[in-house]
Amino acid sequence: MDRPVWAPESVDMDRASPARMYDALLGGSHNFEVDRQAAAYGRQLVPDLPRLALSNRAFLRRAVRFMIDAGIRQFLDIGSGIPAAGNVHEVAQEIDPSVRVLYVDIDPVAVTHAATILQGNERAGALEADLRKPDDLLARAREPGLIDFDQPIGVLLVAVLHLLQDEERPRDMVAALRAAVPAGSYVAISHVTSALRPDDAARLGEKATSGIGIRFRDRAAITEMFDGLAMVEPGVVELPLWRPESERDHHETPGRSLGLAGVGHKV
Numbered sequence: 646m647d648r649p650v651w652a653p654e655s656v657d658m659d660r661a662s663p664a665r666m667y668d669a670l671l672g673g674s675h676n677f678e679v680d681r682q683a684a685a686y687g688r689q690l691v692p693d694l695p696r697l698a699l700s701n702r703a704f705l706r707r708a709v710r711f712m713i714d715a716g717i718r719q720f721l722d723i724g725s726g727i728p729a730a731g732n733v734h735e736v737a738q739e740i741d742p743s744v745r746v747l748y749v750d751i752d753p754v755a756v757t758h759a760a761t762i763l764q765g766n767e768r769a770g771a772l773e774a775d776l777r778k779p780d781d782l783l784a785r786a787r788e789p790g791l792i793d794f795d796q797p798i799g800v801l802l803v804a805v806l807h808l809l810q811d812e813e814r815p816r817d818m819v820a821a822l823r824a825a826v827p828a829g830s831y832v833a834i835s836h837v838t839s840a841l842r843p844d845d846a847a848r849l850g851e852k853a854t855s856g857i858g859i860r861f862r863d864r865a866a867i868t869e870m871f872d873g874l875a876m877v878e879p880g881v882v883e884l885p886l887w888r889p890e891s892e893r894d895h896h897e898t899p900g901r902s903l904g905l906a907g908v909g910h911k912v
C-alpha cells in the first residue's frame with residue numbers, strides 16, 4: 646500500500662496503533678489494514694465493542710460541556726486521538742468561540758491530522774508528546790502560548806490511561822498534571838474496566854489487543870487516579886451514567902459498560 650499523505654514517514658504501517666485501531670472502531674478513515682484487522686478481531690470477541698467507543702466519545706462531549714458550564718475556557722486534551730466527530734474544539738467553540746484547545750498525542754497520525762484540520766483556527770493546536778514524560782509534555786504545552794497555566798484548565802485524559810502499564814504508574818502521571826494546573830481546574834478521566842464484564846475484559850485485554858497492551862482496571866484502581874481531586878457528582882460511574890443528556894447517550898446498556906468515567910475538581 647502506498648503511504649497516504651496523512652501518514653508521516655515515522656509511522657510503521659504494518660503495526661497496529663491504538664489511535665488508528667480506535668479510529669477504525671469509530672468508522673474513521675485514518676487507519677491501515679492491520680488496524681482494521683485488530684478492530685475486527687476485537688469485535689469478533691466482543692461484538693458491542695464499537696458501542697464502547699461511541700459511549701466514550703459521548704462522555705467526552707458531556708465532560709467538555711460540563712466544564713464550559715463551570716467556567717473553563719481552555720482545554721488540554723491528552724491522548725486526543727485521531728480527530729473524529731465531536732472533537733473538543735468543535736464542541737467547545739460552538740458554545741464559546743473564544744475557548745482554546747491544545748491536543749496532545751503520541752501518535753504522529755493523530756497529531757498530523759489534527760494539525761491539518763486546525764489550520765486557520767488560531768485558538769486550537771496539536772502537539773506530539775508522551776504522557777509518560779509529564780514534565781516534558783507540560784514544558785512543551787506551555788510553548789505555543791495557547792494555554793495559560795495561571796488560569797483554570799480542563800484536562801482531558803479520555804481513554805488514554807488504560808494504555809499505560811502498571812509499571813508506568815498512570816496514577817503518578819495524573820498527579821503530575823494535577824500539580825501543574827491551578828485551583829479551579831478540572832480533570833476528566835475515562836478508562837476501560839474489568840468491573841462489570843470481567844470475562845470480556847480479560848478476552849480483550851489478552852488477545853484482541855496483543856501488541857497494544859490495553860489494561861482493563863478495576864473500579865478501585867480507576868478511582869485512585871482521582872486522588873487529590875474533589876469528585877464531581879455522580880463520581881466514578883459507568884460511561885453512559887455520567888450525566889447523560891438524552892437517550893442518545895445510551896450507547897451501552899447501563900450495567901454492562903466496559904468503561905468507567907469521572908470528573909475531578911482541583912479546589
Ligand code: SAM
Nearest residue numbers: 664667724725726750751752775776803804805
Ligand atoms: N481521547 C480520544 C477519545 O477518547 O476519543 C482518543 C482515545 S484513543 C483510544 C487513545 C489515544 O491515546 C491514542 O490516540 C494514542 O495514540 C494516545 N496515547 C497512547 N499513549 C500515549 C502517551 N503515552 N502519550 C500521549 N498519548 C498517548
